[in-house]
Amino acid sequence: MPLLNENYQNLEESYLFAEIARRVSKYEEAHPDQKIIRLGIGDVTKPLTKKVIEALHKAVEEQAVSETFRGYGPEKGYDFLRNAISAYYKKNGADVDPDTIFISDGAKSDTGNITDLFGKDNVVLVPDPVYPVYVDTNLMDGRKIVYMNGTAENDFLPMPDPSVKADLIYLCSPNNPTGACYSKEQLEKWVAYAKEMQAVILFDAAYEAFVSDPALPRSIFEIEGAKECAIEFCSLSKTAGFTGTRCSYTVIPKELVFPASNGAELSLHAMWNRRHSTKFNGTPYIVQRAAEAVFTEEGMAECMENIEYYRQNAKIIADVLRKKNISFTGGVNSPYIWFECPNGMESWEFFDYLLTHAQVVGTPGAGFGENGKNYFRLTAFGQHESTAEAMRRFEELF
């Protein structure tokens, strides 16, 4: 009889968005006539851009003919895409060697699977609140987590505590769910701390494309010395609306080498390469061609147009919150707006209240950690009309 991975018993029963979907679908069944507006799950609504669609059609045609058909691709991803990503980094002020880039099917997969490379007994620092995948995937492995408090007092941007020893440090900036974004000076402090501790920063930059303030870093690799202490995850899900198309990339510098107990030097890049080529077989060729199109000048301009559209939604949400004297973070360099639930409600209570009284779906802060339990997240990924309608209902309610 097989022994199972009993760590799974330590997980909350249902993943956040599955629980939201369950509650919404239950409500919908009972009230089929009501129009629900979804500003909950961070899913985009704008279709793929023209350049991406063209690239997809073209790649599909290549797959239709023997002469241009592509089967298994290179294990790290096609050079054409890795070179394009490296050039994109360069434009944003970071020097990233294409050979250190791994193409994947999603930042969720890579931030989840990266734990495979590490032993059980590490001190893992995770911000609270944050994207729940970092916590869940470490719990699955039986690792203990040390939370770093993100609160209104520190603008939801926890900083290193020199008295805390750390081995692995998760950072997400712009942050999901709070929309807070670390400054260059703050990331310099994190890099200095990580180097002092010989720790590895696992930096999730999935929302970098929303950074509009040129003074804010979009990549950990804009910080000097980061290559000696950081892995970065990025995705086209929000940059280019690839939530249903699936493409991401992970940068693992070759400088990240640590001793094993027998004195051997193990490279995280080499280990991930081994994992990637053993437990993964590449992102679809047609999707890699679509991703390549995102990084062309015209392709990126189209994506920025969509992001501008979402920014206007953020403004619609922010304007109503301001009018109601509800303070919030995010919404400028991020598609997320984060605020304290009105009237002292807890976040799942507020979720149900907003669903049943205004038919608006948001994301309860409790899903992102203890410090989120009185907070709520709205996303700017809706359409103008429905976002405006949601906020009209919101305004009436309070």
Place this chain on the structure above:
Amino acid sequence: MPLLNENYQNLEESYLFAEIARRVSKYEEAHPDQKIIRLGIGDVTKPLTKKVIEALHKAVEEQAVSETFRGYGPEKGYDFLRNAISAYYKKNGADVDPDTIFISDGAKSDTGNITDLFGKDNVVLVPDPVYPVYVDTNLMDGRKIVYMNGTAENDFLPMPDPSVKADLIYLCSPNNPTGACYSKEQLEKWVAYAKEMQAVILFDAAYEAFVSDPALPRSIFEIEGAKECAIEFCSLSKTAGFTGTRCSYTVIPKELVFPASNGAELSLHAMWNRRHSTKFNGTPYIVQRAAEAVFTEEGMAECMENIEYYRQNAKIIADVLRKKNISFTGGVNSPYIWFECPNGMESWEFFDYLLTHAQVVGTPGAGFGENGKNYFRLTAFGQHESTAEAMRRFEELF
């Protein structure tokens, strides 16, 4: 400083196909004028079929317009595809509930990641020779492996040994690399043994579409009682030429429930669902539509036409081996042909010999386990002309 997963030190340095690629590319650089024929890696050469191409273009168009755009999909995959797969199973004599099917990006990912659900101290039975992912992924987790010998004596189809206790049992039929295929009676014995041991069979059916003998089972679920002891992995890579398009499916019956040490009942289906929704974000919508097209009557007929083409290659290879009195397995219900290396050569030695003397690339049996070290695999996935040319060179050489 992070502690790393030191089990990675127990892996062979390089994954089989990466090592082949390395040797071939080294030879190619030294001999740029020679024409190398690749019958090594099991990659298809026929382009995607007409129905699949149509479905892809149509789905791409849907992604271009707000009204039909799809972002994040359902976590287990779209119903349209899961229903189509369930109907396909039914046609082949297996009753598989759509709700037990998980859509994924590749059988390699799922056969690799499934180990996450199990504890460390299981007795893991793995055939030797076999697809190396089962071994490597268990080594990554620090599990010990008990090998089951596949030899010429048992036609490379090891059967259960009642004196050996087992918790997890990997079976691959039609087998990669030997092409050997279990009969119904043999699989019945495996199911009986697994139920006796309360073990779980991890059944890799990636090559089921090549089974031409209607008496041979294409799914473990054609065997009575299998739902109480088996997980099945299947893929469109070989069925429909999706090696570069990426789509697979995994069936985890809800009957698979085992006690934890605290007496709680854990369901493998529920655990995989938790993993799948935490560490994966779905197969691209456009690819799921392409996969749906495979399972239409016309779509499957097109795929079978391609498979028939590959079968003719197998015949070309088999004819030459017979002529040279080299005995082999596979090639009828499988795209692989497996034979003992001529002149007592070891398999990597023969690999180099064949590469340098005939510019033909095959796969050394040693890459599939100890019992493969004097064997060699050729694949039927080439084109008629190049396969014939490769076998002409082969014939001349011996």
